Amino acid sequence: MSAHSHVDGQLPHEPEKATLEGRNKVLGFWLFLGAEVVLFGTLFSAFLALRDKVGDGNPTADELFNLSTVAIATFILLTSSLTSVFATQAMHAGKKNAMIGWLIITVLFGLGFLGLEIYEFKEYVHEGHGFTTSAFSSSFYTLVGFHGAHVAFGVLWISIIIGQVLKKGLTVVTAPKIYVSGLYWHFIDVVWVFIFTVVYLMGKVG
Amino acid sequence: MAHAHAHTVKRYKGLMDWLTTVDHKKIGILYLLAGGFFFLVGGLEAIMIRIQLIKPLNDFVSAEKFNQLLTMHGTTMIFLAAMPMLFALMNAVIPLQIGARDVAFPFVNALGFWTFFAGGVLLNVSWFTGGAPDAGWTSYVPLASPTYSPEYGVDYYVIGLQIAGIGTLIGGINFLVTIINMRAPGMTFMRMPMFTWAIFITSALILFAFPALTVGLVALMFDRLFEANFFEVANGGNAVLWEHIFWIFGHPEVYILILPAFGVISEVISTFSRKRLFGYSSMVFATVLIGFLGFMVWAHHMFTTGLGPVANALFSIATMLIAVPTGIKIFNWLFTMWGGSIKFTTANLFAVGFIPTFVMGGVTGVMLAAAPADFQYHDSYFVVAHFHYVIVGGLILGIFSGLHYWWPKMFGRMLNETLGKLTFWTFFIGFHMTFLIQHFLGLMGMPRRIYTYLDGLGFNNMNLISTIGAFLMGLGTIFFILNIIVTSVSGKKAAGDAWEDGRTLEWTIPSPAPEYNFAQTPLVRGYDAFWKEKMDGHKEMTPAEPLGSIHMPSPSILPLFMSIGLFIAGLGFMYHNYYVGGGGLALTFLCMLIRSLKDDHGFHIEPDELHDKGVKA
Numbered sequence: 001m002s003a004h005s006h007v008d009g010q011l012p013h014e015p016e017k018a019t020l021e022g023r024n025k026v027l028g029f030w031l032f033l034g035a036e037v038v039l040f041g042t043l044f045s046a047f048l049a050l051r052d053k054v055g056d057g058n059p060t061a062d063e064l065f066n067l068s069t070v071a072i073a074t075f076i077l078l079t080s081s082l083t084s085v086f087a088t089q090a091m092h093a094g095k096k097n098a099m100i101g102w103l104i105i106t107v108l109f110g111l112g113f114l115g116l117e118i119y120e121f122k123e124y125v126h127e128g129h130g131f132t133t134s135a136f137s138s139s140f141y142t143l144v145g146f147h148g149a150h151v152a153f154g155v156l157w158i159s160i161i162i163g164q165v166l167k168k169g170l171t172v173v174t175a176p177k178i179y180v181s182g183l184y185w186h187f188i189d190v191v192w193v194f195i196f197t198v199v200y201l202m203g204k205v206g
Numbered sequence: 207m208a209h210a211h212a213h214t215v216k217r218y219k220g221l222m223d224w225l226t227t228v229d230h231k232k233i234g235i236l237y238l239l240a241g242g243f244f245f246l247v248g249g250l251e252a253i254m255i256r257i258q259l260i261k262p263l264n265d266f267v268s269a270e271k272f273n274q275l276l277t278m279h280g281t282t283m284i285f286l287a288a289m290p291m292l293f294a295l296m297n298a299v300i301p302l303q304i305g306a307r308d309v310a311f312p313f314v315n316a317l318g319f320w321t322f323f324a325g326g327v328l329l330n331v332s333w334f335t336g337g338a339p340d341a342g343w344t345s346y347v348p349l350a351s352p353t354y355s356p357e358y359g360v361d362y363y364v365i366g367l368q369i370a371g372i373g374t375l376i377g378g379i380n381f382l383v384t385i386i387n388m389r390a391p392g393m394t395f396m397r398m399p400m401f402t403w404a405i406f407i408t409s410a411l412i413l414f415a416f417p418a419l420t421v422g423l424v425a426l427m428f429d430r431l432f433e434a435n436f437f438e439v440a441n442g443g444n445a446v447l448w449e450h451i452f453w454i455f456g457h458p459e460v461y462i463l464i465l466p467a468f469g470v471i472s473e474v475i476s477t478f479s480r481k482r483l484f485g486y487s488s489m490v491f492a493t494v495l496i497g498f499l500g501f502m503v504w505a506h507h508m509f510t511t512g513l514g515p516v517a518n519a520l521f522s523i524a525t526m527l528i529a530v531p532t533g534i535k536i537f538n539w540l541f542t543m544w545g546g547s548i549k550f551t552t553a554n555l556f557a558v559g560f561i562p563t564f565v566m567g568g569v570t571g572v573m574l575a576a577a578p579a580d581f582q583y584h585d586s587y588f589v590v591a592h593f594h595y596v597i598v599g600g601l602i603l604g605i606f607s608g609l610h611y612w613w614p615k616m617f618g619r620m621l622n623e624t625l626g627k628l629t630f631w632t633f634f635i636g637f638h639m640t641f642l643i644q645h646f647l648g649l650m651g652m653p654r655r656i657y658t659y660l661d662g663l664g665f666n667n668m669n670l671i672s673t674i675g676a677f678l679m680g681l682g683t684i685f686f687i688l689n690i691i692v693t694s695v696s697g698k699k700a701a702g703d704a705w706e707d708g709r710t711l712e713w714t715i716p717s718p719a720p721e722y723n724f725a726q727t728p729l730v731r732g733y734d735a736f737w738k739e740k741m742d743g744h745k746e747m748t749p750a751e752p753l754g755s756i757h758m759p760s761p762s763i764l765p766l767f768m769s770i771g772l773f774i775a776g777l778g779f780m781y782h783n784y785y786v787g788g789g790g791l792a793l794t795f796l797c798m799l800i801r802s803l804k805d806d807h808g809f810h811i812e813p814d815e816l817h818d819k820g821v822k823a
Contacts, residue, residue, distance in 0.1 A: 020387065024310040028383045031413055035375060039417035042451060046425060046436065053435075053442025131434060135442035138434035142425065160802060173805055 011094050015175035022176040029180040033187050040191050043143045044198060051203070053135035059127050061136070061203030066123070070200050073116040074192065077151075080109030081189040088182045096170045099178070103162050106185065110155040117148050140199065147195055150188045157181055217809075218761060226761035228312035231719055233319050234297030235616065238609075240323050241290030247330065248282035249683060251275045256640075256676040259669050262661040272657035273340035274359065278329075280343030281363065284463070285370055286326040288601055292466045293318075293377055295608045296405050298616045300381060302712035302719055303399045305390025305728050305735075310383035311376075312759040313801070318377035320769035325370025328776050332362035339363035342655065344456070345426070347437035347448045352430045358780060364427040365776040371416050371423070372772070378412030381405055390711070391750040392730035396490070399710045399734075400476075400483055403490050404469025407497040408462050414501065415458035422451035431779060446511060453504035461500035463597060465493060467604025468535060471557045474611050475539050477707050478554035479546025482734060485538040492531035492538075499528045509580045518577040525575035532568055536561060551705070552626030556607035559634050563603060567595030570645065585655075588648025594641045606633070606686070614700030618718040622697070625689035629682050636678025643668045643675075709737035714747050722756045725816045755810040762806075768797040 012018040016026055054060050087102035121141070131141045161177050168174055218226050227233060255275050258266045267275065301309055309315050332338040339359040341350035350360045385406045389398070398406070426448065428434035435441035437448050476483040483489060505513060505521040539561055548554070570592040574580050583589055606629070613621050647668050652659065659665050700717040711728060712719070714736050726749035732738040739747055775790025 024383050024387055027387060028311060028379050031379045031382050035379070035413050035417045038414050039421055042418045042421035042454070046421065046447060046451070049444055049447050050436070050442065053444075055442055131432065133435075133441075135435040135438070135444070138428065138436055138443075142428060142434070142436075160799065164803065168805075177802075 011170060011172070011175070014092065015170070015172050016091075016179035018172045018175070022172060025176040025180055026183075029183055033183065036187060040143075040146070040194075043139075043146055044194065047139040047143045047199065050135040050139040051199075055134035055136075058133050058137070059124075059129050061199075064124055064127060064129055065200050065203050066120075067200060067204060069116060069120055070196065073113050073120070074196050076109050076116070077113045077189055077192050080106045080113070081186055083109065084182050084185045088179060091170065091175060091178050094170065096165065099170070100162055100165060103158055103178075107155050107158050107162070110151055110158075110185075114148065114151055114155070117144070117151075144195060144199065147188060147191055150191070154181070154185055154188060158185070222763075223761070225766050226316075226763045228308075228316045228759050228761055228765075229721060230297045230301050230309050230312065230315055231616070233315050234294045234299075236319050237290045237294035237297060237322075238616075240319075240326065241287050241294055244282050244286035244326055245288075245291065246683070248279050248287050249680060251279040251282065253676055253680055255279060256673040258657060259659075260673040261670070262659050262663075262666055264658055267657075269657045270337070270340065273342075273655075274333075274338040276655055277340050277342050277345075277359075277363075278333075278338045281329065281339065281367070282326075283597075284343065284459070285367060286322075286329070288463055288597070288605070289374060290322060290326075291605050291609075292408075292463070292601075293322075293374075295466065295470065295605070295612065296377075296381055299612055299712060300384065300402055300405055301388070302615070302715065302723060303402050303710050304385060304388060304393055305711045305724060305730065306384065306388040307723050307727075307756065308759065309380050310388055311380050313762060313765065313806070314376050314380050316762065317765035317768060318373040318380065320373070320765045321376075321772060322370045322373035324769035324773040325366045325368070325373065325776075328369060328773055329362055329366030331777075332359055332366075335362075344452055345448075346452075347426070347429075347445045348439070350426065350448075351437055352433075353438075361427075361430055361780045364423045364430065365780055368420065368423045368427070369769075369772045369776055371419055374412055375416045375420075378409040378416070381409040382413065385409070390724075390727050390730050393735070396487065397730060397733045397735070400472035400486070400489055401466070401469035403493055404465045404472070407493050408465045411458045411462045411465070411497050411500060415455045415462065418451055419455035419459075422448065422455065425451070431782070446508075449508050449511060450504070453507045454501075457504040457507065458500045460593075460596070461496055463601045464604075465496065467560070467601045467608075468493065470604045470608035470611070471539060471560055472542075473710070474553050474557040474607050475542050476734075477611070477705060477709055478549045478551055478557075479543045480549075480707050481542055481546040482737075483538070484541035484544075485534070486733060488534055489538055492534040495531040496528060499524060499531075503528065506575055506577075506580075509577045510584045522575050522577045526572055529568060529572050536565060536568075549707075551610070552621065552623055552630055553607050553611035555627065555630045556603050556610065559630065560600065560603040560607065563595060563599035563634075563637070567592060567599055570595065583648065585653055586648035587644045587652045587654055590654045591641045591644035591648060594644070598637055598641070603634075603637075606630075611705075612712075614704035614717050615712055616718060617694070618700050618716075619693050619697035620700050620704065621693050622689050625685055625692065629685040629689060631682075632678050632685060633682025636675045636680075636682055639675025639678060640672050641675070643671050647672070703736075709734040711735055711747070720816075722758065722811055722816075725756075726753055727751050753813045753816070755812045756816075757808050757810055759808045760806050762801075764797045764801055768794045771795075771797065 016022050051061065083102050083105045087099050087106060090099035090102055129137050131138060158181050161174070161181055165174050165178070224232065224236065254267060255272070258264050258272055297315070301307070335358065337357055337359050339345070339362055341355055341360050341363070345360060345363055348354055385398070385402060425434070425436040429436050429438060435443045437443045437445050439445060472483055472489060503521055503525045505517060506525045509518050550558070570588070574583055574589065574592055610621055610626055613619070647665060650664060652665050702716045703713040704717055711730070714728060715724060728735070728747035729750035731748070736747065771790045771793030773790070774793065775787050778784065778787030778790055
């Protein structure tokens, strides 16, 4: 099955699953996300075990977190998941330009989220909550930082895919990449929902 | 399929061919070479450990060197020898057994090998840069913390294993997708050979176990390199957290090691008994159940940590439960042999030797699972004896069995049976001599991981016998290497159905398998697909497709460079040289970018080329 053959330029309805290579990619990526669930699950466990270990005189979660900044970041990231869905729908409808538009908006939202996160981290360091301050701070920055690194990677990745689609068009080779990067983007959104709950809300409550 | 635009793909020869290959059969051989090399390294470390312990107050190596040898022996054998040799068998056999032309992601397959190799080399570089890791293969904190292990050794452990672990994880995903998506027409899940089933479950275990190790290693690396506080008790860290994370990975890991061996034994015993595997569906069920329970028992490594009676009781019961599906397997193998016309080839000797040996390891496992008794056995040579019975007596005998069984398919030559039998008997007797007696050493109170012992404790003779046994195992390994050398020079050429009693698809194609595996994808009409055709009077499989041109993936040098990038990055970060570290990562990401931007069109092998090579199904 050659990946680059398609009949008279007409894309099938689900171009990401039109070839065996595409189907392999989609399944393989779902499995990879399974591994990511364990990865973040372990990071969450470590954080939960260490979240009260603030040390003497260091700011606690309650003193530190500013929920309004985090709420804005959450809003931005969740909206970017919606725009990512629109991109995938546009791909299924064969509308290349609309898809690229939605992908660009997704990337911009991702950048906005990263900007807020960097600002937030700078504030925390300013308040004496550095990476090496306590077990709480180390596990906090590792968990939230891993997520931030995932967002940054996603932003880069989707940007590269946008470039490829502009150059090569929407084909059975590029379609699985778009679809799979969409899965990735939703996944890091779901992780953020848990971070917002477990790290920030629970940090505020107790 | 219109492929009017013919792509010319550069095809390499010699060394470049091996460095760029994405062919699962060649990658299997690479895994075997690298894993075999590390097996010899780890074996040499074991022999040095045993020489040090041959008599009381020996000074063959210093205490520091002993700790390094002991740590590197365990780490090397598990991560750099056993796992890669399993991946060698997986690569060599799985696509052939399911009637596929390759794995789902050939490029990722090559990447998995090279990252494992880069990680393994990095770990062993530590010998030449001031001392290997010395905190045990479990690398428990606080011993492994920067306070108590200020040298670079443990840094090599966390970074080397991290890089090697990437290779294992992507290999696991690759085989899951391969087995789910690439089976030949007619091969339903319940018609898959038992080895394929075992690898399927093993890959799922890899998928869910290795990310936990990734996080554990990252946390320990952050503690060591960037002064984080995960395990620094003074700053609120928690040392028991490491134990949990390590064993949540570590216990599934031992099933990752043993399930493939179960698969090998099932194939070999069935083939050489000339009988269908007894209780196939119960075998599948038992494999799935062992895989599932394997995630529920990690705290039995921590009975003496002080988790409390409730936790200990629960983990104790869960652990003992695993004996049930394992027992099912043992009886199924015995019933497969029952009434069969058994041929005791070397492969079968290893398989038959495996059964009682593994049962003994299993029985001591149940003994150790009894939490109150474990307080007595804990950290003694009894534990050392137990896990060598399941890992060497289980896994390594399984790997030897599989290598002797599939060698003709991998290399096209039969191994010599006389040398094979010498290998088996020296290794088998040597093994029991080394480790049976260690049970009693442990019960008498000899602690594990000590570099020497005093005279007059009653340990002397048993340690001497144990060391002689270790030399016998070394001799067995030398016989095996001799066998490889002798038969590669003057060995008998292997037929397609090398053992004449082949039951599964890999025996329907020539030995060694051609580049494209199957000229025509076979149609599978039942379990033991080839045997079924033979019993119906056919000499070959019914093809499921007409003869046509075959699409092949292009070779690529990128996986090698990506791994070299990670290797450089690891060294750079370890020595706090962030330019070197960043440069290494940049090389890796650059290769990823090239891979993403450059479409791999592959090339085609046309039907007339197939006939030129004289391939018959």
